[in-house]
Amino acid sequence: MKKLSYYLKQHIPGYVFAILSMVIAVSLDLLSPQLTRRIIDDVIVGGQLQELSVLLLGILAIGVGRCVFGYAKEFTFDRISATISTDMRRDLFAHIQSLSADFFDRTNTGELMARVKDDIDRIWNALGYVGMLILEVIFHVTVILFCMYSLSWRLAILPTLCMIFCAVLALSMEKRLGQIYEEISEENAALNTVAEENLTGVRTVKAFAREKFEIRKFLSHNQRYYELNMTQSKVFVRYSPYFSLVGKLLPLLILLIGGWQLMQGELTLGTLTAFVEYSTNIVWPMEMLGWLSNDFSSAVGSYRKIRRVYAARPTITEKKDPVVLPSVSGDIRFDHVSFHKADGHEILHDISFHVEAGKTVGIMGATGSGKTSIIQLLQRLYDATGGAIYLDGTDIRDLSLRQLRGSISMVMQDVFLFSDTIQENVMLGKKGQVSLSDVEQASQAAQAAEFINRLDEQYDTVIGERGVGLSGGQKQRISIARALAKHTPVLVLDDSTSALDMETEFAIQQSLQELPNTTKLIIAHRISAVRHADEILVLEDGRVAERGTHEQLLQKKGLYHKTWLAQYGSLEPEKEVG
Numbered sequence: 001m002k003k004l005s006y007y008l009k010q011h012i013p014g015y016v017f018a019i020l021s022m023v024i025a026v027s028l029d030l031l032s033p034q035l036t037r038r039i040i041d042d043v044i045v046g047g048q049l050q051e052l053s054v055l056l057l058g059i060l061a062i063g064v065g066r067c068v069f070g071y072a073k074e075f076t077f078d079r080i081s082a083t084i085s086t087d088m089r090r091d092l093f094a095h096i097q098s099l100s101a102d103f104f105d106r107t108n109t110g111e112l113m114a115r116v117k118d119d120i121d122r123i124w125n126a127l128g129y130v131g132m133l134i135l136e137v138i139f140h141v142t143v144i145l146f147c148m149y150s151l152s153w154r155l156a157i158l159p160t161l162c163m164i165f166c167a168v169l170a171l172s173m174e175k176r177l178g179q180i181y182e183e184i185s186e187e188n189a190a191l192n193t194v195a196e197e198n199l200t201g202v203r204t205v206k207a208f209a210r211e212k213f214e215i216r217k218f219l220s221h222n223q224r225y226y227e228l229n230m231t232q233s234k235v236f237v238r239y240s241p242y243f244s245l246v247g248k249l250l251p252l253l254i255l256l257i258g259g260w261q262l263m264q265g266e267l268t269l270g271t272l273t274a275f276v277e278y279s280t281n282i283v284w285p286m287e288m289l290g291w292l293s294n295d296f297s298s299a300v301g302s303y304r305k306i307r308r309v310y311a312a313r314p315t316i317t318e319k320k321d322p323v324v325l326p327s328v329s330g331d332i333r334f335d336h337v338s339f340h341k342a343d344g345h346e347i348l349h350d351i352s353f354h355v356e357a358g359k360t361v362g363i364m365g366a367t368g369s370g371k372t373s374i375i376q377l378l379q380r381l382y383d384a385t386g387g388a389i390y391l392d393g394t395d396i397r398d399l400s401l402r403q404l405r406g407s408i409s410m411v412m413q414d415v416f417l418f419s420d421t422i423q424e425n426v427m428l429g430k431k432g433q434v435s436l437s438d439v440e441q442a443s444q445a446a447q448a449a450e451f452i453n454r455l456d457e458q459y460d461t462v463i464g465e466r467g468v469g470l471s472g473g474q475k476q477r478i479s480i481a482r483a484l485a486k487h488t489p490v491l492v493l494d495d496s497t498s499a500l501d502m503e504t505e506f507a508i509q510q511s512l513q514e515l516p517n518t519t520k521l522i523i524a525h526r527i528s529a530v531r532h533a534d535e536i537l538v539l540e541d542g543r544v545a546e547r548g549t550h551e552q553l554l555q556k557k558g559l560y561h562k563t564w565l566a567q568y569g570s571l572e573p574e575k576e577v578g
Contacts, residue, residue, distance in 0.1 A: 018076035025069035033277035040270035081128030101381040110193025119302035126299030137285040181301035254279040322400040329357040330489035330519030338386030360520040362530025365539030409483035411496035423459040442485035445511035448477035
């Protein structure tokens with residue numbers, strides 16, 4: 001993880017310039033009471049009118065300088081904080097992308113969205129406006145106290161005590177707010193998760209008439225979020241009046257005590273006026289201490305959350321010097337492969353099979369039998385806990401992840417299409433390397449060209465989020481086209497024709513047979529999708545229960561034969577169509 005100090009070091013010159021501008025702006029601002037003192041003591045009381053024009057020009061110069069350096073200070077702080085937050089968001093997102101599939105199995109999308117957006121925004125705020133004000137308050141108060149002590153050390157004791165009192169209050173409030181911010185951050189992530197899930201699955205919600213239930217669920221989290229924020233506000237409101245009271249009483253007490261010293265001849269009228277101005281200038285830092293502590297505590301809590309994400313490490317890593325094959329032909333071998341999750345639950349047990357380059361293997365089995373897990377292991381989304389998997393004779397754990405995954409085109413069971421044009425979705429496999437001609441050929445082979453050409457914008461048609469507006473079969477065909485356009489040596493279809501009619505499925509199978517140099521792994525529930533495979537594996541409870549060709553498995557009268565009867569009734573194999 002890149003610590004916050006790493007990002008700050010990249011902008012040391014900018015921060016030095018911003019802080020220098022702040023010092024000049026504050027110094028000019030605090031020089032004004034000194035000129036006021038001179039006008040009263042020297043001009044009004046002393047009668048030195050010749051100094052008035054110079055002093056008035058000085059006040060004008062202070063105003064202009066304050067504007068120039070104040071703008072430079074705020075612009076520089078804003079620019080640096082925006083740059084740092086952009087870099088932090090980029091690095092955090094890149095780290096999340098590098099994490100393995102098991103991290104996403106246990107982490108909600110809404111939580112990650114909160115880390116990437118809301119928490120980074122709070123840090124942005126702390127490094128920008130809030131951080132600037134904290135530094136300005138510290139310098140402002142230091143200079144004011146110096147000026148006050150230079151004018152009257154006895155009278156300066158009072159604002160010093162007030163500042164100490166306010167500092168103690170601010171620390172006490174920050175301590176109380178720390179835990180509340182942790183809880184607010186957690187509830188914000190939960191609220192985001194509920195909202196994201198419901199908006200993504202709004203059609204399912206409506207289909208099952210669950211609107212009221214989902215609204216109640218959202219409102220429960222929303223109420224909890226409200227209560228936590230109210231708790232935060234109550235703490236803030238409990239302490240805030242004290243800051244305001246001190247800020248309002250201080251100038252009054254200065255005026256009363258200083259007035260008595262004036263009557264005793266210990267102060268001049270100009271000195272008292274300057275002191276009152278300084279006491280008024282010291283009020284706003286006192287009043288802002290609570291608000292600044294509030295926002296700063298929020299940023300600290302967010303930074304802790306981000307560090308927890310960074311603490312997660314990818315469980316799937318490649319070797320320091322991975323093997324990079326000159327070319328990949330697509331020979332795949334599973335050698336006594338077993339796989340179980342972290343909780344000890346076994347998914348696959350002693351799986352062995354060999355697919356020669358250019359051949360086809362079909363994988364069937366009931367739901368939960370481990371079919372998809374085989375593909376996830378092949379892509380190294382997870383690592384096998386027993387045995388080994390080989391690609392072209394090389395253990396995939398020795399291969400570069402880029403080459404391994406780049407050699408496999410995947411048509412997933414859960415089709416995901418981006419909110420973009422059809423052309424961009426098909427090009428996703430090798431965006432920037434696939435031509436429109438390749439897109440059209442792949443769409444033709446996937447039986448998608450016909451419905452695409454009927455659209456007004458054809459391949460430039462923008463489809464909705466996750467393919468909204470397209471039927472299940474249309475989305476599957478675009479997903480198949482995306483895989484075919486990639487032209488990889490290994491093609492995996494995970495129940496990718498379940499939403500297609502038999503005629504379209506048969507046409508796609510014909511297209512797949514025209515890829516003699518592509519190794520194909522076809523996972524399916526329908527026998528029609530795998531019957532022409534060179535070998536068919538039937539899984540049961542994570543084990544290979546049966547294996548063989550279509551004809552051999554029918555003759556065994558086992559699980560495959562039962563599936564045949566369930567799908568085709570009493571038809572004889574030779575009478576099956578397609």
